[in-house]
């Protein structure tokens with residue numbers, strides 16, 4: 001690092017100068033505080049030294065400056081542009097130096113003290129987050145400088161404050177030595193993006209304080225001790241506690257868990273100040289090789305959460321934070337990893353209050369050094385250790401009083417090095433009540449758990465069995481998938497199989513989906529922008545959109561699937577016998593005494609917070625409903641509940657029970673009746689419906705007529721009952737999903753590359769025969785890609801009884817197919833189609849072979865536009881599985897084969913070509929796909945592909961579909 005230059009503050013490896021030692025964060029004490037959020041004056045310069053320091057002085061002319069909102073990022077307020085990279089540094093790797101072109105934002109705010117601002121005492125100026133390096137002046141006096149973007153920094157300013165006309169000046173550099181430590185996979189977004197607050201510090205004010213609140217599950221007692229820099233009293237009224245700081249007291253308490261977030265309000269009071277405490281008693285430990293809280297192993301059903309808002313970037317308001325926690329709780333999520341930096345501190349208050357386990361991760365990632373063979377990695381260079389320790393301390397000191405925080409994480413993807421060990425040692429010495437996590441060091445030398453990202457199912461199973469390779473000491477550790485299920489675009493697939501492993505092997509303590517939210521930035525032309533949309537280089541495209549919720553926080557199908565997969569109550573049939581139907585269509589299921597097994601998968605609570613409801617559906621319509629007693633089941637145990645006698649139903653109907661576990665009372669995070677878990681139990685199987693026939697095809701000029709259907713001379717269907725039908729034929733192409741596109745950095749070609757190379761996106765259809773027989777019109781074709789001898793023999797056999805038209809499709813592969821097909825089925829267009837779509841089958845949302853846990857069989861109604869899943873980068877979406885029948889644009893299809901059903905107002909080719917939502921312009925034709933098969937989704941955008949059982953290998957296939965013109969029936973369809 002000897003560059004022969006006197007490195008300026010933003011380019012030296014130090015954490016900064018002048019700020020106060022870090023301390024515990026609290027929302028508010030009884031000492032006055034003045035928020036300095038709001039409109040500031042702003043000037044952007046192209047380099048760090050373009051302007052001198054005079055701007056910070058009183059009386060400087062700032063009339064030409066702009067306004068800017070603080071908290072905020074200047075690149076999202078019309079100054080410069082955001083830049084997205086995943087692993088790569090967007091500047092040369094030459095630590096600690098950064099480019100001369102270094103956008104620098106001078107921020108300025110003048111303020112008066114409120115009239116009642118107390119005289120005696122001092123004051124502290126707090127910055128909760130500034131990216132990436134700030135230098136601060138108050139009334140012309142420099143206070144210091146700091147790095148550590150998502151960490152708090154405070155300055156003592158008492159002596160400098162004036163009653164009126166204070167001038168606070170902050171110079172922020174986009175790039176600094178700190179940027180080398182902040183290479184997280186996200187937008188680079190400079191600015192003062194968290195709160196700025198002036199805090200009065202009265203005489204005799206409280207000091208830093210550390211709430212130690214443990215729980216002894218054997219005795220049912222909590223032990224409290226509050227260590228404090230300034231002596232005072234600790235009062236917890238509800239528990240009758242009134243002790244001195246530093247004094248230990250043990251009382252009977254209810255413990256805190258993520259399921260039962262019991263907090264006790266208390267206060268830490270000194271001569272001059274009262275700081276509210278929210279105390280949760282809990283004990284975290286690794287015992288018997290397992291992560292236990294309050295003596296019980298926990299299963300993390302987690303997500304990785306970056307802070308993100310499509311308009312304001314990482315400047316989040318309280319409502320948005322609360323919305324995140326509520327959405328998580330409502331989707332059965334019980335844990336959050338604050339990837340990859342400490343969140344806004346108020347988020348942790350919400351986790352305490354509403355109940356989430358938190359892995360609090362330090363603001364540290366040096367991933368970009370991988371590209372240079374990890375040479376110069378700051379975590380293995382003692383000159384950077386002060387900066388690393390500063391970051392560790394700022395996280396731990398700020399967040400140490402949150403019961404929700406059960407694990408400290410050193411950072412993400414930093415390789416290995418002495419600096420990490422130093423951080424771990426410091427953290428352990430300061431706080432031995434929590435566990436340590438870091439994924440990047442496979443030796444686990446510094447951590448309490450073995451953690452991995454994106455390991456495939458087989459490997460996770462081996463780890464579960466303790467049959468993993470690697471050091472013996474590591475095999476003794478509990479296991480976490482700190483990242484899995486890469487939620488980029490359509491997917492992730494294979495979650496059910498992971499969950500099964502987690503629930504089978506106790507060493508596997510769950511995981512955290514990557515990630516919570518798509519970081520698509522609101523954009524006037526693109527709807528949501530991703531990497532490259534601002535002309536930036538290098539960039540990583542839409543890899544920044546890989547969340548379970550869309551940028552506007554609408555749940556994507558991935559979140560709905562995850563909710564189902566991780567539901568904390570399992571509802572299963574105790575025994576399923578084939579239904580017997582007697583002469584009048586009634587079955588004797590009541591005598592069969594159908595029963596449910598209810599398994600409690602919570603770690604701590606019984607099921608008394610839930611109620612059980614049932615509905616009985618005949619052909620998708622609920623004909624009866626009611627409730628069942630919820631059995632008292634302890635965590636990990638199960639009980640049986642008998643279903644009532646099955647209601648009567650009509651002849652030849654399909655029927656099933658839908659049973660739901662719902663909140664019995666309002667909870668803090670959802671209302672009474674909110675569905676936590678559900679299951680469907682088939683009662684009467686789907687009867688095989690009669691198939692039409694009996695009419696002979698006849699030639700009519702260049703057309704062929706068969707009942708009410710007309711075909712062209714090549715046997716292509718043109719119309720049925722006067723309803724135009726376009727281009728009905730075999731279809732094997734889908735607009736590749738992000739998972740089909742795989743990982744760009746992998747040398748082997750992705751699935752979609754192999755598909756395109758083979759030409760599956762431009763198959764040629766050759767008609768070999770059009771045969772008119774007494775009972776059918778048969779069209780024989782060969783469908784094949786150019787330049788290949790692989791092909792699919794396809795036979796369309798058409799029969800009709802007049803109004804109804806039956807297609808029997810047979811597909812026979814030819815040649816050695818070594819690549820799975822994207823899909824196999826038929827596609828056709830319905831010109832001018834409009835109106836609602838109704839279907840009986842899986843819904844209400846989309847599902848694919850390995851993402852269909854949350855698909856519920858029922859009668860659904862929607863419209864074509866609402867059936868599209870608006871992935872930020874358009875791709876295959878919207879399939880509904882297990883179709884029995886559908887009505888769309890005046891056409892009805894009936895089938896016994898349960899195909900996948902898709903309808904959209906653009907073609908697959910248009911979907912494939914689109915880069916943003918706004919590229920998709922609806923045409924007047926509704927394109928319908930009925931797929932015998934779809935390739936599984938997997939998680940290959942960053943992780944394993946679809947499991948073998950979900951691969952769509954070319955093999956003989958068949959599909960029978962009956963077409964008729966739709967007779968819309970009034971029905972009890974649920975609207976999507």
Ligand code: GAL
Nearest residue numbers: 086185412413483514546942
């Ligand atoms: C991981 C990384 C995350 C994110 C993810 C892929 O390697 O920790 O930050 O980049 O991959 O989206």
